[in-house]
Amino acid sequence: MSQRLRIAVLGAGRIGSMHAEHVARRVARAELVTVVDLKGELAQSCARSCGIDDYGESVADVLSRPDVEAVAICTSSPTHTDIIEQAASAGKHIFCEKPIDLDLSRIDRALEAVEKAGILLQVGFQKRFDPSYRRVRQAIDSGEIGEPHAAHLSSRDPAPPPIEFLRSSGGLFLDMMIHDFDMVCYLLGHEVASVYAAGSVRVDPAIGEINDVDTATVVVQYHNGTLVTIQNSRLCTFGYDQRVEVFGSRGSVRIGHAYPHTAVVSSKQGIQRDVPFHFFLDRYKDAYIAELQAFVDAVLDGSDSALSGMEGRMPVVLGLAAQRSLESGRPVPLTEITAA
Numbered sequence: 001m002s003q004r005l006r007i008a009v010l011g012a013g014r015i016g017s018m019h020a021e022h023v024a025r026r027v028a029r030a031e032l033v034t035v036v037d038l039k040g041e042l043a044q045s046c047a048r049s050c051g052i053d054d055y056g057e058s059v060a061d062v063l064s065r066p067d068v069e070a071v072a073i074c075t076s077s078p079t080h081t082d083i084i085e086q087a088a089s090a091g092k093h094i095f096c097e098k099p100i101d102l103d104l105s106r107i108d109r110a111l112e113a114v115e116k117a118g119i120l121l122q123v124g125f126q127k128r129f130d131p132s133y134r135r136v137r138q139a140i141d142s143g144e145i146g147e148p149h150a151a152h153l154s155s156r157d158p159a160p161p162p163i164e165f166l167r168s169s170g171g172l173f174l175d176m177m178i179h180d181f182d183m184v185c186y187l188l189g190h191e192v193a194s195v196y197a198a199g200s201v202r203v204d205p206a207i208g209e210i211n212d213v214d215t216a217t218v219v220v221q222y223h224n225g226t227l228v229t230i231q232n233s234r235l236c237t238f239g240y241d242q243r244v245e246v247f248g249s250r251g252s253v254r255i256g257h258a259y260p261h262t263a264v265v266s267s268k269q270g271i272q273r274d275v276p277f278h279f280f281l282d283r284y285k286d287a288y289i290a291e292l293q294a295f296v297d298a299v300l301d302g303s304d305s306a307l308s309g310m311e312g313r314m315p316v317v318l319g320l321a322a323q324r325s326l327e328s329g330r331p332v333p334l335t336e337i338t339a340a
Contacts, residue, residue: 004031005093005296008068010059010083012037012046015097016074018281018288023072024050026289030296036062059083063090070094070299072292076168077102077175081110088117095295097124099178099319100312102170104337107316111309122295122305123312125182129290132255136244137187139253146250148188151228153180154243156236158278160214163206171212172199172232173326174319180230181315181322184220187246190314193223195321196331203235218322221331239276240283258283 009020012035024032034054037043047055062068063086070093073083081101087094094114100123101107114121127133139145155176160166169175184192199213207214214234221227233241245254257276264273277283294306317337325332 003300004029005299006031006033006067006069007072007095007296008034008036008062008065008070009046009072009074010036010062011074011076011097012039012042013074014281016072017046017049019072019074019095019097019292020046020050022289022292024052027292027296029300030292033065033068034062059086063087063092068092070295073097077170078168081106084110084121085113088113088119088121091117091119093120093295093299095122095124095292096312098182098312099170099174099316100309101316102174104313104316104320107309107313111313114309120295120299120305121309122291122298123307123309124291125179125186125307125312125315126284126287126291127179127183128186128287128307129294130284130287132258133183133186133244136246136253136255140187140246140248144251145246145248145253148226148246148248150226151184151188151244151246153183153228153230154241155180155231156233156241157280158236158239160204160207160234163210166207166212167210170319171323172214172216172234173197173218173322174316176234177216177218177230177232177322178315178319180232181220181318182312183244184228184230184318185311185314187244188222188226188228191223192220192318192334194221194331194333195219195318195325196221197322197325199326203233207234213326216322216326218325219331220318239278240280241276242283 007023009016020035023030032050035043035047036056040057043055071087073096080096196219199216201208201214203214216232218230243256259276321332321337
């Protein structure tokens with residue numbers, strides 16, 4: 001292993017371009033080797049904006065290169081596990097954007113390949129690397145708020161993504177709310193008993209036409225009785241709505257909106273401030289850098305993954321339970337999903 005981790009970014013869309021730029025300029029001990037995308041012009045544009053001339057269209061070609069030590073998988077969700085298996089077979093360490101896949105059997109097969117190859121896999125859930133969410137976790141782990149009794153998470157996007165993206169994304173539960181499912185696991189653990197979901201189409205009728213919802217509320221119940229509610233919407237007129245509260249036997253911990261600045265204007269007309277960050281790329285910029293830094297450090301220092309494949313699997317289980325609950329109109333025990 002070199003002193004710098006030599007990384008190929010696979011996928012040059014919005015999230016891939018961001019990761020490529022971070023690897024090239026903001027992550028210590030990392031080197032961007034090449035960018036790959038089926039649309040060669042996207043790969044070329046991304047690579048050159050990151051200051052390199054190396055780009056291509058073939059994942060297989062990249063995986064055969066000895067100068068590539070790790071890959072960042074930023075392709076569409078249904079392609080992730082195939083690439084994970086190929087990369088593991090080639091001995092490349094893997095950072096994979098969420099979700100690992102939309103199917104548990106495919107996830108399990110990919111995780112077996114990773115274990116057999118003895119390489120490191122980190123799944124991309126950037127909220128875990130945000131200082132505010134880490135402070136919530138600290139308040140729980142330290143006993144500061146006592147035993148958690150209930151929690152509420154709210155995530156609302158400023159506008160829906162394109163319909164073509166939504167067709168293959170896994171829908172609201174496996175594309176958007178999966179971040180909240182991961183945060184539930186990060187804060188409260190994996191001992192979930194059941195999931196109940198209700199959803200509707202309140203934003204864009206086209207979303208309903210592809211059998212998805214754009215507005216949903218989910219109740220996650222733990223075996224010990226702890227209750228979590230999650231509310232998601234694809235439309236929020238005032239920006240990117242991200243809030244969490246955990247209520248415990250000795251108190252509560254809460255994080256609210258994040259803002260580009262802290263200025264508050266007070267006058268006789270009232271007290272006002274600007275709207276929150278407009279989108280996730282702005283709100284979580286530092287967290288995205290931190291998660292890649294954790295990946296690079298783990299590989300180069302020989303430490304454990306900051307977010308293992310099994311950790312990345314659990315939010316998919318919750319998302320699948322939510323989808324089944326929405327379709328059946330009843331709470332779904334997690335054993336129905338894990339035993340399938």
